[in-house]
Amino acid sequence: MAGQKAKKVTQLKAFLQVGVSFSQISIFDEEQSKKNQNAEPVRFDLLYLPQEALSASLRKIWQEVGVPERLIVTSRFMEKILDAKLGGTVAQVVTAGFETWPILRQPVLPDYFDLKPHRQAPLASKDLVFGLSERVGADGKVLKALDMSELEFINSKLKLMGVKRVCVNLLFSQIYPEHQKRVADFFRQQDFEVFAFERHNESCDEMPAWRKNVINACLSGVFSEHAEEILRSFDGQPVDLQFLDHRGQLFFADKNQIAGSLFSWLEILKGDFENEADEILHLGLETWTLLSTRERSLHWESSWGRIEVDTPKMIRLKTQPTLEISPGAWGGLHLSTEELSYEPGPMCFGRAQKPMVIDVLNETFNLKLKPIQPQGIRRLQDQLTALAKNIPELSDHNFQSLSQALCQQIAQRIAMEAHFHQMHYKKSRKTVLTGHLAPELFPILKKIWASGELLLDPRSKDRLSLALKNHTERIL
């Protein structure tokens, strides 16, 4: 009933996981959920975001089941724009003498000897870095006091340049935070949006902390739009909307939590399995990740270098559902190192020209995903067969046997990576396999698994929703 406001239903609790291309919404009845921790949701939807706008899709769901009292969100949506050149009006105020230091600490690519190495472009403009002549020593003593008149000068320059967001990046601010605090307060009073998060006590490298401020500042605008998009779906009805941060705590307005919130799903997944397994192998539709339930990491190894985010230790596998399948230098069809994406999408969605891993999995397992198009599958089969015919080493050009062979190869790669990246090495470890694609790949993985016990999560397909509900019940 378009245009009609949905009714509010107080016993409904909704949980939303937003990925880069897919989103899952699950709605639980509070009464049922209290009685049974593993209760099925009253509603579960998987949305393909390039075809289904988040706000409109949510509004439709609320109209069908009612507006929930509370919506808890874990979101990786901001990752989507991390590949774009960010920055714009983000300035950095750094300890004087280190204005170009963030550039020199940018990671260099490629990771082998090459005639044209290049640094990853900085997140924020290098022309908006301002030195502040203050200095704190490694023992926390002030070597050079803060000169507030310098701040006035920087302030007038920033205003002239139309800067809206300022990151305060000073050396040893984790030991002596006073300078950072005073500078941050000053710029807040001048109506700038300020990014100066409280560093971890064990932090001993300035750059992951500086990068975190910059990334939070760069994502701030997108995060606000993302939150507004979700709020719009309620048509003005009051709903308690909260996001989860990297430690699984709720937040809404604190922009210093944005970078960490990209990893909140790891924290809640870990929470559901920490008594049952040493590691979690998550084979989702978008990413494949190995996650420790025992160890934590202080850093996120991003493509801009390390960023200070305290998360469960994890490895994003090299083998991913979006890897391109192409004729290789070794002969045959192979898994390339080139990662494609769900936009325009896999061939089986009828939207792209290049086959990728998810296409092969669909060919073998018939994944029954909503966006799959029959004409896309036909085109994929034609293309795989055509590619195979050009490869003299291949005796069998049948696409089904080709897909099956590739599936075996994919499974073997996953098993190898999991085997050699054990984060908590012990001879008898337990790994739980979960995620949307886990049930399909489990039988092949089980045969070749060499790393202790491999268990299949019986709720693989909606585990994240369930974990999110359980986590929220624990913390509220």
Next chain:
Amino acid sequence: MNSFHQTQNLSFLLTEILAEFESAVIINQEGQTLGLRYEVLPDLGTFAPLVEMASRYFPLNEGDLVLTNDPYSGGTTLSVLNFITAFKVGDQKFFLAVRGRLKPKLSSAKSLEDEGLRIPPTPIATGREMNHALLEIIRSHPMAPEGFFEKVTQLSQSIWTQVDLVKSWAAKNPTLLSRQNQKNLLNETQRRIHKTIDELPNGDHRLDLTFETGEVIRLHTEIKDKEVHFDFAGTTHSSRIFLTDQSTYGTCLGAFLCFLGQDFLINESAFSMIQVTTPKDCLLNAKYPSPIFEGLAEITSLLGSAVIQSLAEITKSRSMGLNGSVSTILTLSFSGGQFFFDPVAGGTGATDDSNGLDAFYFWVLSRRQPSIEEIERLYPITVLQSGIRPDSGGKGKHNGGHGMIREILVKEAGSLRWLLGHRNIQNKGLKGAQAGKPSELSVIKASGEELVISDPHGEIAVQAGDRILAASAGGGGLGKSP
């Protein structure tokens, strides 16, 4: 699974095994290198002789571990520890050799024995039982490298873990490491390499690198009928700087692969790509007890760049100005043996279609700039500035990368050693472009007196309150400015 999938996955498996280490190699019982991961170019030429030497003198059973840092037994420099072990999968024996780098001490010694403690190939574990008494003797030697014991402990554990992982993987998946699959992998690599070399035109090029101190490296590069030959006939002897022939070979091969833009796991087949001739008695074919450190720090970078230049001349493609990343190395030593090793990265040379990169260790793969907060926690110094040295890259159609500037305030008395490289050749521009600025070093005493240092290497005492101002060289430009 098809055989080419098995071959691809063997390559993937070897990459996963070696990924645990900065540089390491797996060699089969026929002595063929199956996979090699390298951190610096000399690694490419030294690993196979290292394993050959260790297995010749020691039977190397499972759980045995041999240690050496001797450049004349397959090592590179004394600050790099080499570990060699063996393991069995089915009826096959494999060797795993791993390198662990410790902080090097700057040295201008006349003999290898003066550069530090030389450890000839020595068994340090049998059946995974470490010989702690022997390790303690080595550790307590006054010239033992700093962090020796910690590195041995850490790497030996990593080695045992990786061996366990390989064996447990192979027990469940025996076909990947089969002899047939190894053979397929080497054949496939050979085929791929031949395809690349086949595309190179015939031609030759001669190039001389003349050092301020008189030594000459003479390189004749020839590509003829799909064979690539680097001949160093005419290269002089030196009383000061040396490289072993194995390191020379590795440097040439690494630079050649870099020129080709090849990114694949190195195995035995790659060694057939080039031929290198180093005459006896020349500085590129050092014999014991010639010192190694300075040569390795300086010559490998120069040689790598020279190989690229020669290949660019022959193939008329992919030129690159000379890198300014040749040694600008400082060591600050303090009482109690503590020392801060600071290689200040230079700018890289411009290429045909791009500017060089600012302050970058071109010929070292783990290119991490150390954290300022980490440095200051460990050493009695305050870093006053650290960043790009403005206007130091050679100007041209494409500019060389800028060098780096670093200013350090010394908080305790100590001594400063430096190695500034050979400033006459390190950063020339090509095809009408300007050279990058040479490296500079000065010490500003607490009294305000400034001491400008011009010697390519040396040592002076520093006091609390002194400031050290180091500027590394810019890279050479390429092409005339429009």
